Amino acid sequence: MISLRGLSKRYGDRLAVDDLSLDLRPGTVTGFLGPNGAGKSTTMRMILGLDRPTTGVALVDGRPYAAYRHPLRKVGALLDARAVHPGRSVRAHLLALARSNGIAPGRVGEVLESVGMEAAAGRRAGALSLGMSQRLGIAAALLGDPEVLMFDEPVNGLDPDGVRWVRHLMRSLADEGRTIFVSSHLMSEMQLTADHLVVIGKGRLIVDAPLAKVIAGSSLSAVLVRSPHAGDLATLLTAAGLRVERTGDNDLVASGATIERVGDLAFDAGVRLHELSTREASLEQAYQELTAGSVEYGARTAGG
Numbered sequence: 538m539i540s541l542r543g544l545s546k547r548y549g550d551r552l553a554v555d556d557l558s559l560d561l562r563p564g565t566v567t568g569f570l571g572p573n574g575a576g577k578s579t580t581m582r583m584i585l586g587l588d589r590p591t592t593g594v595a596l597v598d599g600r601p602y603a604a605y606r607h608p609l610r611k612v613g614a615l616l617d618a619r620a621v622h623p624g625r626s627v628r629a630h631l632l633a634l635a636r637s638n639g640i641a642p643g644r645v646g647e648v649l650e651s652v653g654m655e656a657a658a659g660r661r662a663g664a665l666s667l668g669m670s671q672r673l674g675i676a677a678a679l680l681g682d683p684e685v686l687m688f689d690e691p692v693n694g695l696d697p698d699g700v701r702w703v704r705h706l707m708r709s710l711a712d713e714g715r716t717i718f719v720s721s722h723l724m725s726e727m728q729l730t731a732d733h734l735v736v737i738g739k740g741r742l743i744v745d746a747p748l749a750k751v752i753a754g755s756s757l758s759a760v761l762v763r764s765p766h767a768g769d770l771a772t773l774l775t776a777a778g779l780r781v782e783r784t785g786d787n788d789l790v791a792s793g794a795t796i797e798r799v800g801d802l803a804f805d806a807g808v809r810l811h812e813l814s815t816r817e818a819s820l821e822q823a824y825q826e827l828t829a830g831s832v833e834y835g836a837r838t839a840g841g
């Protein structure tokens with residue numbers, strides 16, 4: 538498990554990461570979201586000991602990453618796909634990593650196969666396309682068969698097949714009980730991949746919650762109700778603390794509650810229902826509401 542406690546990073550007068558405390562759990566894909574400059578990469582770098590926290594700690598199973606003798610066997614990471622020796626072949630790059638981490642050389646062939654790069658093993662790492670570099674970075678992360686995997690924008694540059702492949706890979710790694718921490722700006726992809734979300738803005742924690750809860754919390758998620766007594770029901774639900782909007786003579790939309798709660802309130806009051814259903818916000822909509830106050834580098838939209 539990865540634990541962050543009061544983790545902060547200051548660059549000059551800029552607080553890039555501001556007092557983050559959270560746990561990343563095994564068997565879970567945790568999506569790491571936030572606007573540009575929010576501090577995602579800096580957080581990941583601190584977990585990997587590549588940046589020193591100004592205050593606080595980042596621990597992997599109770600110890601700093603750097604305290605492990607063979608760190609790649611504990612945490613595999615893809616942070617910057619282009620951070621490879623450009624003149625080395627794909628195979629030589631992975632062999633060098635394996636050697637320095639006490640990993641059997643035979644493992645190189647296995648990870649090349651699992652990322653579909655056996656045929657490219659002899660190519661110069663510096664001459665790969667961005668998508669192929671991403672695959673090589675993922676192969677390097679998998680090399681030590683680690684319990685924890687961190688990926689910074691892993692689908693960047695991948696074609697649709699590659700994107701789907703990464704999604705399935707993350708799911709299967711989590712299903713094997715590993716801890717997966719993945720940053721992305723692709724909300725539709727995150728909605729399909731993540732179980733849990735950590736959202737930060739301007740270095741600060743905004744949300745640490747299951748995906749379903751984040752989506753249900755959006756003002757655009759709601760319960761739709763049709764009833765011949767919609768007026769009575771609206772009064773009842775409002776009195777119970779729900780936000781209610783009448784959308785027709787017999788129709789209303791209630792937000793701030795589950796479908797079960799709306800159904801139970803109607804049943805208890807003896808109000809007849811002709812329809813009870815949910816409208817789910819997309820992750821993109823939920824995310825926009827959550828981060829509305831934290832976007833530093835947003836372009837103004839037309840008319841906005």
Ligand SMILES: Nc1ncnc2c1ncn2[C@@H]1O[C@H](COP(=O)(O)OP(=O)(O)OP(=O)(O)O)[C@@H](O)[C@H]1O
Nearest residue numbers: 548551552553571572573574575576577578579580
């Ligand atoms: N080495 C550094 N020196 C000075 N400032 C830095 C350094 N690295 C990051 N920063 C600043 O810290 C803040 C957080 O950057 P970071 O790259 O962690 O954000 P991010 O959430 O990963 O952004 P993006 O989504 O754009 O990749 C930014 O304001 C960035 O300019």
